[in-house]
Amino acid sequence: EAQVTQNPRYLITVTGKKLTVTCSQNMNHEYMSWYRQDPGLGLRQIYYSMNVEVTDKGDVPEGYKVSRKEKRNFPLILESPSPNQTSLYFCASARDRRTDTQYFGPGTRLTVL
Amino acid sequence: GIQVEQSPPDLILQEGANSTLRCNFSDSVNNLQWFHQNPWGQLINLFYIPSGTKQNGRLSATTVATERYSLLYISSSQTTDSGVYFCAVEPKAAGNKLTFGGGTRVLVKP
Numbered sequence: 001e002a003q004v005t006q007n008p009r010y011l012i013t014v015t016g017k018k019l020t021v022t023c024s025q026n027m028n029h030e031y032m033s034w035y036r037q038d039p040g041l042g043l044r045q046i047y048y049s050m051n052v053e054v055t056d057k058g059d060v061p062e063g064y065k066v067s068r069k070e071k072r073n074f075p076l077i078l079e080s081p082s083p084n085q086t087s088l089y090f091c092a093s094a095r096d097r098r099t100d101t102q103y104f105g106p107g108t109r110l111t112v113l
Numbered sequence: 114g115i116q117v118e119q120s121p122p123d124l125i126l127q128e129g130a131n132s133t134l135r136c137n138f139s140d141s142v143n144n145l146q147w148f149h150q151n152p153w154g155q156l157i158n159l160f161y162i163p164s165g166t167k168q169n170g171r172l173s174a175t176t177v178a179t180e181r182y183s184l185l186y187i188s189s190s191q192t193t194d195s196g197v198y199f200c201a202v203e204p205k206a207a208g209n210k211l212t213f214g215g216g217t218r219v220l221v222k223p
Contacts, residue, residue, distance in 0.1 A: 033211070043148075043199060043213040050209065058210050059114070090156060097209060102146070104156040 002027045006091050006105035013081060014113050021076045021108050023091030031097040032074040033058070034066065036087040037107075043090075049074055050097060081112040115140045115204040117214035124219045126190045134185040134217045136200035144203035145176050146211075147185050151196040159185075159198075190221045 004025045013019055023032065033048035035058075045058030049068040063085055065077040074093075078085060091105040116139040126132055136145070147159040160167050160174040162183065167174055171191075176183040187194055201213040 042215045043201070045211045045213075048209065048211075056209065059212060088154070092156075092158075094158075101161065102158040104158075107154055107156075 002103070004091055004093050004103050004105040006089075006108050008108060009106060010109050012111045012113065015082055016080050019078050019081060019110075021078075021089060021091075021110070023074045023076065023105060024072050025074075025093040025103070026072065027093060027095070027103065028071065029093035029095050029103075030071070031094040031100075031102075032068065033092045033102070034064070034074070034076050035090045035092065036060065037090065038087050046076070046089075048097075081110075083112050086110060086112050114207065115142070115202060115212050117200065117202055117212055119198075119200060119214035119217050121217060122215070124217055126187075126194075126219065126221045128190060128192060128221055128223050130190050130221075131186070131188045132190060132219070134187070134198055134219075136183040136185070136202075136214055138181050138183075138202050138214075140181070141205045142178065142181075142202040143205050144211075145178075145183050146201050147174055147183070148199040148201065149194075149196055150199065150216075151193075187219070190219075192221045192223055195219055195221045 034046040044060045047066040049055045089108045092102040094100045094102045118137045162176045164178045171188045173186045197216040199216045
């Protein structure tokens with residue numbers, strides 16, 4: 001089954017404790033992206049990747065890191081999480097950024113205390 | 114940066130009704146997409162529509178790039194159409210970044 005998977009789905013952590021949210025797709029897509037969704041602020045793009053080893057900042061990259069060492073995986077790293085990073089995070093992938101449908105993962109709900 | 118405004122913010126429909134959602138943007142764009150988030154949080158990409166008109170079942174979308182707006186039409190609405198509809202644009206001046214509007218929350222009543 002074609003899908004985008006994210007892990008964990010739910011995470012409660014404390015300020016400053018490094019964490020990684022994994023994202024994996026099995027569709028051989030070139031494009032992958034991370035978004036966060038917050039009440040009143042809607043969806044905002046954090047980072048995106050046009051292909052392996054190519055990543056770029058979205059609208060809200062501060063406090064996040066990403067890597068794209070292989071096509072299928074695009075982990076989101078929070079080196080020192082803070083409470084303002086409490087949010088719902090979505091990963092997405094697409095065959096081609098310009099013309100193709102994005103497929104979304106189920107979301108990861110992160111709470112930073 | 115680019116401003117993306119959606120209207121109306123909320124919409125209540127009786128099942129079977131038609132409706133139009135609007136997305137206005139403040140600058141030239143390379144790309145415009147429409148998304149639907151269902152009440153359980155799942156996100157689906159509905160249309161990639163930088164210009165022109167596309168149809169997918171009961172949904173259709175039209176983008177008039179020169180006038181900086183896009184419309185999403187829902188015809189013969191069903192309860193499964195409930196959720197939040199987002200538009201997102203890729204500004205010409207901002208590389209490949211995607212900026213979202215605030216969304217239109219739609220409730221279709223049986």
